[in-house]
Amino acid sequence: MIDAIYDFLGRLGYSHPVHAVLTHVPVGLAIGAFCLAAAALVTKERKFLRSAYHVAVMAFASSFFVALAGIMDWRRFYGGAWLLEIEVKMVLAGLFVVLLLLTLLLGRLQESRPAVMFVFYGLCALNVLGLGFFGGQLVYRGFAPEAPERFRSGRNVFESHCSGCHRRGENIIEPTLPLRSAPQLKNFGDFLAFVRNPRLPDGSIGPMPRFSADRLSDEACRQLYDYLYFAFVTQKRSEGL
Template identity: 35%
Template sequence: MSSHIYAFLSGFGYNHPLHPAFTHLPVGLTIGSFIFIAIAYFLRRPLYFQSAKHCIVLALLATIPTAIAGYFDWQYFYAGSLLFPVKMKLGLALALVLLLFVVVFESTRRKKVTFFLLLLHLLCLLLVIGIGYFGGELVFGKKLNVIQTTDKTVTDTKSVIAGANFFEKKCSFCHVTDSIDTKVGPGLEGLFDREKMPVSGWPVSAEGLRRQLKSPYNQMPSFENLTEEKIESLTSYLRSL
């Protein structure tokens, strides 16, 4: 279903993810609500409390289209992979929605602003910051998500994401991808920019990586039953580092 939506939008010249455009609504409204309630509390301006109420209700409502757009982006651009930033965003977003419900409930039953309400708004603000941080990590943190418009690029991107997901589950216990430092095994940053594999000294190539996985050098565990599809996706991911 998601592919049809993006194909339709592409016909109008829109070739970008949907979720970032929607995030401005709950994020901006949550920030605005905190500013208004802070003014109401510290400057004793009760009318600003009403503005904070309106903003927080709208922020809660805005989470619905934002979450839907996020789901479609996740399926289309990330192949539904549960990467660490995705898990963190999901957890923080769920916490934010629940907290927004609490804030709306408490705001409607209270006639004046209290420190407790101010604290709840502050927690909402912190959750928004956390969601934004991991959103940035998802887009920029591991060089995974250069979104382009051709079907081939989308396919390649999905392969990289699938490889990253496999790496996180099977390889990240022993290897890091953001440096060349040794964890248990060697760091793999810029692996395909090197001439030789670390430790084994085999030439760096897709075939060399396949050999290392199927018949590993030294003490690395064997992945002899790994499918070609997974090897190709892992290769795509390591090439992207």
């Protein structure tokens, strides 16, 4: 049944996870409800609490579809494996539904205090941020291989400037030119020259952006290089594994 849905979507040309697309609905609504509760607190206008309530009802209703899509994606794309992030997301999702239900019940009371509602909507909003964070961890974890503390700055540069295209040392645009086996990693001089003025092997300009000294200082490039060298050149899988 689940596979039939994905196969159908695939025939329409859509082969990605579904949860990621739908999840913005309850996330946006929960944060919207929190903003309205904050407005009620600041302006002392109760009408904002009513709006927050209605928005939260929509968040509650939509969360079931999104959770279902999450479970479907998990089974389809992760083979139903119990990864830590999945476990945390399941707990947070359950907590979100309970918390939101409680918030809605409180919100129905005429005398509910704006400060109390603000706290409850705040907890719901924090919860969706947590769900988003662990969703991000699930997708992005491993884009930048772990490394000892001394490579932290270089790893940060890699994560923020390169790992989108070169996740795990690959190349998502030109798969035959992966970073992990790049000849430019042999020495820092070649690496720096390449990063400042990237070229395809035939010398023509390719899709990789140039990183001028204003964007990445020589110092940052050095740290980046040390990290890449550690992560992709020295950290080869040992023989026999």
